[in-house]
Amino acid sequence: MGDAALTLYELAGADAALRFSPHCWKTRMALAHKGLEAERVPWRFAEKEAIAFSGQGLVPVLVHDGESVSDSWRIALHLEERFPDRPSLFGGAAAIPLARFANAWADTTLLPAIVRIILVDIFGCLDERDLDYFRSSREIRFGQRLEEVVADRPAHMAALKQVLTPLRRVLAQDPFLSGPQPAYADYCAFGMFMWARCTSPIELLQPDDPVFAWRDRLLDAFGGMARSAPCA
Amino acid sequence: MGDAALTLYELAGADAALRFSPHCWKTRMALAHKGLEAERVPWRFAEKEAIAFSGQGLVPVLVHDGESVSDSWRIALHLEERFPDRPSLFGGAAAIPLARFANAWADTTLLPAIVRIILVDIFGCLDERDLDYFRSSREIRFGQRLEEVVADRPAHMAALKQVLTPLRRVLAQDPFLSGPQPAYADYCAFGMFMWARCTSPIELLQPDDPVFAWRDRLLDAFGGMARSAPCA
Numbered sequence: 001m002g003d004a005a006l007t008l009y010e011l012a013g014a015d016a017a018l019r020f021s022p023h024c025w026k027t028r029m030a031l032a033h034k035g036l037e038a039e040r041v042p043w044r045f046a047e048k049e050a051i052a053f054s055g056q057g058l059v060p061v062l063v064h065d066g067e068s069v070s071d072s073w074r075i076a077l078h079l080e081e082r083f084p085d086r087p088s089l090f091g092g093a094a095a096i097p098l099a100r101f102a103n104a105w106a107d108t109t110l111l112p113a114i115v116r117i118i119l120v121d122i123f124g125c126l127d128e129r130d131l132d133y134f135r136s137s138r139e140i141r142f143g144q145r146l147e148e149v150v151a152d153r154p155a156h157m158a159a160l161k162q163v164l165t166p167l168r169r170v171l172a173q174d175p176f177l178s179g180p181q182p183a184y185a186d187y188c189a190f191g192m193f194m195w196a197r198c199t200s201p202i203e204l205l206q207p208d209d210p211v212f213a214w215r216d217r218l219l220d221a222f223g224g225m226a227r228s229a230p231c232a
Numbered sequence: 233m234g235d236a237a238l239t240l241y242e243l244a245g246a247d248a249a250l251r252f253s254p255h256c257w258k259t260r261m262a263l264a265h266k267g268l269e270a271e272r273v274p275w276r277f278a279e280k281e282a283i284a285f286s287g288q289g290l291v292p293v294l295v296h297d298g299e300s301v302s303d304s305w306r307i308a309l310h311l312e313e314r315f316p317d318r319p320s321l322f323g324g325a326a327a328i329p330l331a332r333f334a335n336a337w338a339d340t341t342l343l344p345a346i347v348r349i350i351l352v353d354i355f356g357c358l359d360e361r362d363l364d365y366f367r368s369s370r371e372i373r374f375g376q377r378l379e380e381v382v383a384d385r386p387a388h389m390a391a392l393k394q395v396l397t398p399l400r401r402v403l404a405q406d407p408f409l410s411g412p413q414p415a416y417a418d419y420c421a422f423g424m425f426m427w428a429r430c431t432s433p434i435e436l437l438q439p440d441d442p443v444f445a446w447r448d449r450l451l452d453a454f455g456g457m458a459r460s461a462p463c464a
Contacts, residue, residue, distance in 0.1 A: 088326075090326065091324070091325070091326025091327075092323070092324040092325075092326040092327065093323075093324075093411075094320075094322065094323025094324040094326065094327040094410070094411070094415075095323075095324065095326040095327040095330055096411070097402065097406050097408070097409060097410055097411035098327055098330035098331060098333070098334060098409070098410065098417055099330060100402055100405070100406075101330070101333075101334055101337075101398060101399070101402045101409055101417070102330060102333055104397070104398035104399075104401040104402055105333075105337060105398040107398075107401075108397040108398050108401060109341075109397065109398055165336070165340040165341065166333060166336035166337040166339075166340050166341055167333070167336075169336040169339075169340060170329065170332055170333045170336055173332070174329050174332075176329070177329060177330070177333055178326070178329055178330065179325075179326070179328070179329035183326075185330055185333070
């Protein structure tokens with residue numbers, strides 16, 4: 001295991017050290033949870049050809065001993081299967097479907113709430129080659145200019161607070177979404193907060209929110225890996 | 233186990249056979265999952281004294297060999313602990329915190345989306361003694377008359393469809409939220425649909441929605457227990 005060759009393609013900004021994709025953060029936390037090191041390759045939206053070998057056009061892509069795996073969820077299952085002697089990302093088969101639900105919640109409920117706050121800040125981090133693609137694709141998706149999407153920040157902050165209710169309820173009882181120790185479901189939600197942390201100066205949480213303390217615990221995990229990550 | 237004495241206090245309507253509380257449905261499905269039979273006692277909001285022995289004022293209350301347990305989540309944990317040889321409600325310790333998240337999502341995201349559609353229909357099912365309490369407590373909670381809460385049904389149906397996105401995403405892949413077989417996390421979300429089914433003629437789902445087929449599978453579970461339950 002110690003000599004597994006792992007390469008992770010991660011979305012990067014104008015500064016190649018800035019790695020802010022929420023889905024790539026899920027994978028980085030999963031690798032750290034398994035105690036694995038990967039070579040981390042910066043990638044931009046404009047570089048589709050650089051990951052064409054994976055058969056699709058999105059990151060994260062993990063290359064493991066020559067085998068490529070794309071999609072953060074599939075990467076998590078791959079790591080769990082191929083490194084069974086390392087700490088489990090799920091804690092058992094019964095938890096995998098429920099972790100998938102937590103992941104779906106993060107992607108389809110939490111991400112849309114956060115993007116309405118940080119979208120212009122994300123744009124501000126991008127490599128020059130990605131600016132036109134990002135603006136046009138997101139403006140089609142939202143049916144608004146980027147600046148209009150984020151215009152009513154107080155409303156979007158209130159909506160985010162509401163969206164976090166189920167996570168907050170669990171974290172009022174348990175230190176992590178996965179129980180006493182963090183696991184993959186935590187990284188799915190935490191990835192969204194790293195996306196914001198790396199791209200935006202806006203603080204999404206109040207200090208008295210149990211979600212704030214949970215985020216702190218994950219920032220400190222793995223020797224403070226996430227806390228020390230470059231931010232814009 | 234066969235001779236465990238179990239009594240379940242359930243919210244009932246004007247028709248005592250009408251049992252529509254979403255939280256009581258979670259417990260009914262949990263009991264059925266464990267293959268347990270309980271004496272089911274109808275209870276109305278006006279009958280606080282009838283469950284005063286439980287130290288609180290809400291149903292479900294389960295009385296198990298003289299010990300009372302309230303709160304559907306605590307009841308599920310109680311059943312799992314006290315009937316370990318019956319089918320597991322969680323499938324293992326690692327899944328319990330994530331099932332709690334699914335329960336919190338059902339309670340704080342799905343329930344509020346459904347209530348804005350069925351609130352007046354719930355009112356129409358209540359026992360005469362509960363009408364004033366229900367109207368006044370809910371109108372304070374919503375800051376609107378019951379009729380105003382549900383007035384814009386197309387908007388509330390669209391909001392519900394959106395809220396169901398993470399559940400739909402999982403059910404597009406797996407038959408149940410808990411994987412190949414249903415477990416407690418499924419019953420938490422399903423209870424919300426039984427609440428609607430028992431009180432309201434409004435169909436919440438489109439037949440081509442994976443959530444529709446999942447609901448059908450749970451209506452058919454345990455010999456069609458939920459499908460054959462009395463509706464208003």
